[in-house]
Every structure is written in structure tokens, then in C-alpha cells.
Amino acid sequence: MTEAVDLTHTPADEEFRAEARAWLTAHVPPRPLPSLETAEGFAAHRAWEAELAADRWSVVSWPERYGGRDAGLVRWLVFEEEYYAAGAPGRVGQNGVSLLAPTLFDHGTEEQRARVLPPMATGEVVWAQAWSEPEAGSDLAALRSRAVRTAGGWLLTGQKTWSSRAAFADRAFGLFRSDPDTPGPHQGLTYLMFDLRAPGVTVRPIGRLDGKPAFAELFLDQVFVPDEDVIGEPGQGWRIAMSTAGNERGLTLRSPGRFLACADRLLSLWQEQGAPESAAAGVADAVVRARAYQLFTYAAASRHLDGEALGPESSLNKVFWSELDLALHETALDLLGPAGEEAGSPWSEGYVFALAGPVYAGTNEIQRDIIAERLLGLPKGRR
Amino acid sequence: MRFLLDTGQRDFASALRALLAAADTPRVVRDWSRGEHASGRALWGRIAEAGVFGLAVPEEYGGAGRRPVELAVAFVELGRYAVPGPSVETVAAAVLLGERADLAKRFLPELASGSAMATVTMSFARHGYGLALDGDAAQVRLAATPEGLRLSPGAGAVRRSLDPARRLTPLPPVGELVGAEPAWAEALLWARLATAAQALGVGLALLDRTVAYVKQRTQFGVPIGSFQAVRHRLADVRIALEFARPLVFGAAVTMSPADVAAAKLSACEAGYAAARAALQLHGAIGYTAEYDLSLWLTKARALRGAWGAPEECRRVVLGRP
Structure with missing residues (x-):
């Protein structure tokens, strides 16, 4: 293998790109689906996942036996570029695919993978995350929801909140305190999967800024979870979840393809509007930052393929893409002028979604603390 | 796709860092700022020996062939150590002079070996009567004139820059005409890439300090x-610098005008953001000429304007004339 720096893709990777493009051209719905934060839209997005999965395009990087194509990281990046360039729908299964699945690959049993992953790949089971609690947000280790041992499993009791997709999802995963008497808050936590329709679960949807039920509160009262739905060792949940958080902040949550396509659409919008000078700087900066994100990711993927672990530098990534996403949409709304405030357009819908980016998946303040401590070596301080 | 420097490129960077770290560059910068060029010329010779000025020079003239990735690697290090002198301009001159075999034969060997420095008027894209960096130190002075490229016989009086180490000199638009249609666009690309890499190095140094x-x-x-x-x-x-870095090396790989302009824009903005933060967090001591931080602070500002100010780079990114 040559080790020379090279930004071109191999003929085989380009063939893969062409195959993906051809499929997407034939299948992407001509009009955007209804918002996935509505019952109707959720169902439409679930059906789209099934259509993708039927031809093995829903989880290209997974092993074939779970519904994937064994595509490496580079092909995943190529697929994502094509996916978003084609204007294909948002991914309703994102929580499961980018958070739970990597955890199962690293910490789950073969039985769990065989049972959980295939229906996740088809959208038959859509997953919600259950991390935050009313008193445990950025300080996640302060969580108080309990998992109490019972015959053959655990009983979950407590309250989770800001649970993305939970209003319409089928199952959820999260951390629960299984041992309340440990010396530190990061110990005694267990990583569990549970059914959102199990007896004892109450889901109360929460309207996000535009009123759509994008997340929910979960009230759990003695919810039974069998042992087979514990991931890893009981009590080791924090370590396992943090490896998920590393994934979430790293390469797989927001692919460059998404922002490249968005920057392209912004450029077209600007040109359609007569290329006003007043917006030129904002548009150029968005184009440059999308390219920067693509090249940063290519470099990270190359390091990863060389066997390097992706560590705290994924915090750089999270701050960058979340701010880029907002800047892209803000620039577009500014360009649209008075028409920009109209809800329901792809730009305004994208804007409302982007507003949450600096908050979820570890707030950008938490990410900056991680950068300061682990990358710059600055002393710990008050948060 | 493999977007990582290879072992040779990483070793090249380490060797340059070792050379420059041992060179007490702050003292050299201060000498240079007073117009005392001896220590700067000595350092220039060592940098040339490491191969830096041969990276835009074909092998037949004593260079390593045109190697933009290695050039970017080298200029990050020159920026990191605030090396003074017309390094970007020497690269641009090598590209301009390399277009004609007779000029290449006459000038490129001495530029590659470090026995001569070159400068060129910075506004050459607009064929103006511009200022050139360090015309008092360079032996080869290229003036952009309406007739083309001229070998200027001398430099005018030095004007001060916001960065005391950058000595700006007018070049009289007279002298031997050495190119009626010089490769302005190609030279600008190389100058812009080198400046972007230098600005990234300046920013990294400011952050470290x-x-x-x-x-x-x-x-x-x-x-x-x-x-x-x-x-x-x-x-x-740190975020701004880490996202400028792949733009710089990506531009070196593709050498497309839009990528190079994006790299210049981002690296200079990140370098300047580093300068502002550095000054603020050092407080009053950072505002003094005596403290060495000033050598990088002032350069970060100057590089933003050199070889393509932010608006110019944005125009190129948007594909506008």
C-alpha cells in the first residue's frame, strides 16, 4: 500500500459511488417527506428506511449479516456525500444506528447483535435515547433513575427527559443506577435497553420550539427488563456509554456529505437571488467551512484506518459541525428575507433542527471543557 | 484516499522544527527588523540546505521538483518560528522565472541553494506599482509593470509594516523586461498556499505560547x-486552527484556486483569532514590543492581507471574477 497523501478515491470506491448514485436517483422521493417529528412523517420516514434496507443501503458500513455491505469508513463517507447530494430524507433511525449499534458492536453479545441490529436496519424498530434526567443534563453522572435486581432481570424506576424521537419510537436505551452505594457517581450505573410500550412506561411528548413532538419525557414505574437487554457488565455502564459518546461526537453522527450538500444548496439559493453582495461573505464562509469539515473528516478517517483511536479530538468536530449547521441555515434565512420566517420550508425546518445542535450530544460548553483539559492540557476548573 | 502526511513529510517537518528551535529565531527576527541581515541570511542558508527553497524549483535547476505538499509542511514551520525574510516571495519568483528556460537557468539554482533571495511586488495581479517584501535584502527583485515582469535594479526606501520584521520596499518599474506574459495566476497560487501555511504555523505558535x-x-x-x-x-x-490545517494540506494536494483561496482565508483568520486571544490572555505584557509574543502577534495581522485579503479569497471561492 502506498502511503502518499492522496485525495482521490480508488476506482472501486468510485464504482460504489456510481452504484449509490444510481439507486438514489431512482428511489429518492421527488418531494420532501412530511417532517419526521410528526406521526405521519415518522411513518413515512420509517417506510423510507425499509426501502433503503431492501437494497442494503440503510446501514452500508455494517457487516452483511446484519443488513449492511461491509463498506469501510471511506465508502461510508462516499455514500453519505451521495445520499445528501441526492436530497434524500433525514434518517429516523439515527439514534439507534449511530449510538446504540456502535455500542453493541463493541460491548454487546452476538445474541444481542443478531436480535437487535437487523430490525434496526430496516426501520422496523426505531430507537430513542434515554440519557438526560430533570436533574442530570450536562452532569449526566448525577442521574438517579434506578435499576433494581429482580428475578431474571431488572426493574426500572425514575424519569428520563429530552428523549429524542421517543414520541414515536419503539424502544430506548440509556443508563440507570443499579448500585446507589458506590463511592463515586460514575460507578454503579448499568446500560440497558427497554421497550417504550412495556407496562409501567409513560411517554409524554414534548413540543420543541415549533411545537412538534421531537422529544419526550419518560416516566418509568417498575418496568421489567430481562437480563438479555443489559449491555456489558452491570455497574460498567458509564465506561460503555462514554465509548458511545465518543462515537457520537466522532465521525458517525454528522457526515460531511450533509453539510456539503447544504452548502451547495445555499450557493444555488444565493445565485437564484441574484448573488447579492451583502450575503457573499456568509455564503463563501459556509462553503469553505463545509469543505474544511470534509477534509478534517477525511484526515480523521485516514488516521482511524491507520489504527489510531479517535479520542477527544471528536469534541473539536462536534462544536464545528453544530455551529456550521446553524450558520448555513441562518445565512439562508437571511437571504430569503421576509420569506425566511415562513415555517415548513426545508430551510426553516432545517434551521429549527440546527438550533438544537450546540445543545445535544454533549453541549458545546462541555466539549470546550474537554478540548481545554484533554487537548490543551489546561488545569481543571469550575464548570 | 489517504489524507495523511507520509513518513518522509513528517520527518521533514521534524527536521525543520529541530533546526529552527535551535536557531534562536526571536533574536534573528529582531536583527532583521533593524535591517541587520547577517543572522537572517545565515539562517536562510540553513533552511535552503534543508531543501525548502527547492520545493518550487525543477530538479534540473537544483530543486526537488514542484512539491506543494512539502512546501506547505515547510511553511507551517517557518511560521511557527516566525522566520523573517521574503520566503513566500522567493517561491513566487521561482514559479514566475521557471516559466522560461533561459531565466530558470539563470536564476533558479541560486534561489534553490539559498545564495539569493527574491522578492516580487505584491500587487502583481493588478500590475500595479506595488510594494515588495524585503527588497533591501533580496538580490532578485521582480517588479510587475504594465509591460510585464521587470528585473528591478534596486529597491526604494524601506517603509515600516505593522510587523516590524516585514520591511516593505517599493520597486521602481524599470529594468530588464524578463517576461511579457508571466505566469501570474500560477505564482499567485503558490504564494497564497505558502502564506496560508505560514499563517497556520504562526497561529499554532501563538496558541502554544x-x-x-x-x-x-x-x-x-x-x-x-x-x-x-x-x-x-x-x-x-484550537478548533479554528485544526479545521484550517486540512484546508491547507488539501489545497496543497489539489492546487485548485478555490481550495487554495479557502486555505488562505481560513488559515489567516484562524491565525489572527489566535493572535487576538493570545494578546487578551497575556494581558499587558503581551502588548509590549519587548516580549517575544509580539513577533507572532504582528505577523498574524500582516499575513491576512498579503497575497489575497479575505474578500479576495472569498471571491475566488465563489468563482467570481
């Missing part, structure tokens, strides 16, 4: 680096 400072400076009984306002400002600088 500031991180070291806030760890040891205490106020209210604790290191100021434990305050969140300080930590987050430095985290933002």
Missing part, C-alpha cells in the same frame, strides 16, 4: 488557565 502562559500565570490564587472564560477562548482557537 498562550497555553503555556495561562498555566503558569496565577491570579486569585489559581492559574488563570483554570477559568472557563480563558479555557473556552483557547478551545475555540
Whole structure:
């Protein structure tokens, strides 16, 4: 293998790109689906996942036996570029695919993978995350929801909140305190999967800024979870979840393809509007930052393929893409002028979604603390 | 796709870092700023020996062939150590002179070996009567004139720059005409790439020095680096630099005008953001000429304007004339 720096893709990777493009051209719905934060839209997005999965395009990087194509990281990046360039729908299964699945690959049993992953790949089971609690947000280790041992499993009791997709999802995963008497808050936590329709679960949807039920509160009262739905060792949940958080902040949550396509659409919008000078700087900066994100990711993927672990530098990534996403949409709304405030357009819908980016998946303040401590070596301080 | 420097490129960077770290560059910069060029010329010779000025010169003229990735690697290090002199301009001149075999034969060997420095008027894209960097030190002075490229016989009186190490000199638009249709666009691309890499190096140095400072400076009984306002400002600088870096090396790989302009824009903005944060977090000591931080602070500002100010780069990114 040559080790020379090279930004071109191999003929085989380009063939893969062409195959993906051809499929997407034939299948992407001509009009955007209804918002996935509505019952109707959720169902439409679930059906789209099934259509993708039927031809093995829903989880290209997974092993074939779970519904994937064994595509490496580079092909995943190529697929994502094509996916978003084609204007294909948002991914309703994102929580499961980018958070739970990597955890199962690293910490789950073969039985769990065989049972959980295939229906996740088809959208038959859509997953919600259950991390935050009313008193445990950025300080996640302060969580108080309990998992109490019972015959053959655990009983979950407590309250989770800001649970993305939970209003319409089928199952959820999260951390629960299984041992309340440990010396530190990061110990005694267990990583569990549970059914959102199990007896004892109450889901109360929460309207996000535009009123759509994008997340929910979960009230759990003695919810039974069998042992087979514990991931890893009981009590080791924090370590396992943090490896998920590393994934979430790293390469797989927001692919460059998404922002490249968005920057392209912004450029077209600007040109359609007569290329006003007043917006030129904002548009150029968005184009440059999308390219920067693509090249940063290519470099990270190359390091990863060389066997390097992706560590705290994924915090750089999270701050960058979340701010880029907002800047892209803000620039577009500014360009649209008075028409920009109209809800329901792809730009305004994208804007409302982007507003949450600096908050979820570890707030950008938490990410900056991680950068300061682990990358710059600055002393710990008050948060 | 493999977007990583290879072993040879990484070793090249380490060797240059070792050379420059041992060279007491702050003293050299201060000499240069006073117009005392001896220590700067000696350092220039060692940098040339490491192969830096041969990276835009074909092998037949004593260079390594045109190697933009290695050039970017080298200029990051020149920026990191605030090396003075017309290094970007020497690269641009090598590209301009390399277009004609007779000129290449006449000038490129001495540029590659470091026995001569070159400069060129910075506004050459507009064929103006521009200023050139360090015309008082360069032996080869290329003036952009309406008739084409001229070998200017001398430099006018030095004008001061915001960066004292950058000595700006007018070049009289007279002298031997050495090219009626010079390769302005190609030379601009190389100058812009080298400036972007240099600005990235300047920013990295500013961040390193500031991180070291806030760890040891205490106020209210604790290191100021434990305050969140300080930590987050430095985290933002790190983010800006880390996302400018792949643009610089990506531009070196593709050498497309849009990528090079994007790299110049981002690296200079990140470098300048690093300068602003560095000054703020050092406080009053950072505002003094005596403290070495000033050598990088002032350069970060100057490089932003050189070889394509932000608006010019944005025009190229948007594909506008």
C-alpha cells in the first residue's frame, strides 16, 4: 500500500459511488417527506428506511449479516456525500444506528447483535435515547433513575427527559443506577435497553420550539427488563456509554456529505437571488467551512484506518459541525428575507433542527471543557 | 484516499522544527527588523540546505521538483518560528522565472541553494506599482509593470509594516523586461498556499505560547488557565486552527484556486483569532514590543492581507471574477 497523501478515491470506491448514485436517483422521493417529528412523517420516514434496507443501503458500513455491505469508513463517507447530494430524507433511525449499534458492536453479545441490529436496519424498530434526567443534563453522572435486581432481570424506576424521537419510537436505551452505594457517581450505573410500550412506561411528548413532538419525557414505574437487554457488565455502564459518546461526537453522527450538500444548496439559493453582495461573505464562509469539515473528516478517517483511536479530538468536530449547521441555515434565512420566517420550508425546518445542535450530544460548553483539559492540557476548573 | 502526511513529510517537518528551535529565531527576527541581515541570511542558508527553497524549483535547476505538499509542511514551520525574510516571495519568483528556460537557468539554482533571495511586488495581479517584501535584502527583485515582469535594479526606501520584521520596499518599474506574459495566476497560487501555511504555523505558535502562559500565570490564587472564560477562548482557537490545517494540506494536494483561496482565508483568520486571544490572555505584557509574543502577534495581522485579503479569497471561492 502506498502511503502518499492522496485525495482521490480508488476506482472501486468510485464504482460504489456510481452504484449509490444510481439507486438514489431512482428511489429518492421527488418531494420532501412530511417532517419526521410528526406521526405521519415518522411513518413515512420509517417506510423510507425499509426501502433503503431492501437494497442494503440503510446501514452500508455494517457487516452483511446484519443488513449492511461491509463498506469501510471511506465508502461510508462516499455514500453519505451521495445520499445528501441526492436530497434524500433525514434518517429516523439515527439514534439507534449511530449510538446504540456502535455500542453493541463493541460491548454487546452476538445474541444481542443478531436480535437487535437487523430490525434496526430496516426501520422496523426505531430507537430513542434515554440519557438526560430533570436533574442530570450536562452532569449526566448525577442521574438517579434506578435499576433494581429482580428475578431474571431488572426493574426500572425514575424519569428520563429530552428523549429524542421517543414520541414515536419503539424502544430506548440509556443508563440507570443499579448500585446507589458506590463511592463515586460514575460507578454503579448499568446500560440497558427497554421497550417504550412495556407496562409501567409513560411517554409524554414534548413540543420543541415549533411545537412538534421531537422529544419526550419518560416516566418509568417498575418496568421489567430481562437480563438479555443489559449491555456489558452491570455497574460498567458509564465506561460503555462514554465509548458511545465518543462515537457520537466522532465521525458517525454528522457526515460531511450533509453539510456539503447544504452548502451547495445555499450557493444555488444565493445565485437564484441574484448573488447579492451583502450575503457573499456568509455564503463563501459556509462553503469553505463545509469543505474544511470534509477534509478534517477525511484526515480523521485516514488516521482511524491507520489504527489510531479517535479520542477527544471528536469534541473539536462536534462544536464545528453544530455551529456550521446553524450558520448555513441562518445565512439562508437571511437571504430569503421576509420569506425566511415562513415555517415548513426545508430551510426553516432545517434551521429549527440546527438550533438544537450546540445543545445535544454533549453541549458545546462541555466539549470546550474537554478540548481545554484533554487537548490543551489546561488545569481543571469550575464548570 | 489517504489524507495523511507520509513518513518522509513528517520527518521533514521534524527536521525543520529541530533546526529552527535551535536557531534562536526571536533574536534573528529582531536583527532583521533593524535591517541587520547577517543572522537572517545565515539562517536562510540553513533552511535552503534543508531543501525548502527547492520545493518550487525543477530538479534540473537544483530543486526537488514542484512539491506543494512539502512546501506547505515547510511553511507551517517557518511560521511557527516566525522566520523573517521574503520566503513566500522567493517561491513566487521561482514559479514566475521557471516559466522560461533561459531565466530558470539563470536564476533558479541560486534561489534553490539559498545564495539569493527574491522578492516580487505584491500587487502583481493588478500590475500595479506595488510594494515588495524585503527588497533591501533580496538580490532578485521582480517588479510587475504594465509591460510585464521587470528585473528591478534596486529597491526604494524601506517603509515600516505593522510587523516590524516585514520591511516593505517599493520597486521602481524599470529594468530588464524578463517576461511579457508571466505566469501570474500560477505564482499567485503558490504564494497564497505558502502564506496560508505560514499563517497556520504562526497561529499554532501563538496558541502554544498562550497555553503555556495561562498555566503558569496565577491570579486569585489559581492559574488563570483554570477559568472557563480563558479555557473556552483557547478551545475555540484550537478548533479554528485544526479545521484550517486540512484546508491547507488539501489545497496543497489539489492546487485548485478555490481550495487554495479557502486555505488562505481560513488559515489567516484562524491565525489572527489566535493572535487576538493570545494578546487578551497575556494581558499587558503581551502588548509590549519587548516580549517575544509580539513577533507572532504582528505577523498574524500582516499575513491576512498579503497575497489575497479575505474578500479576495472569498471571491475566488465563489468563482467570481
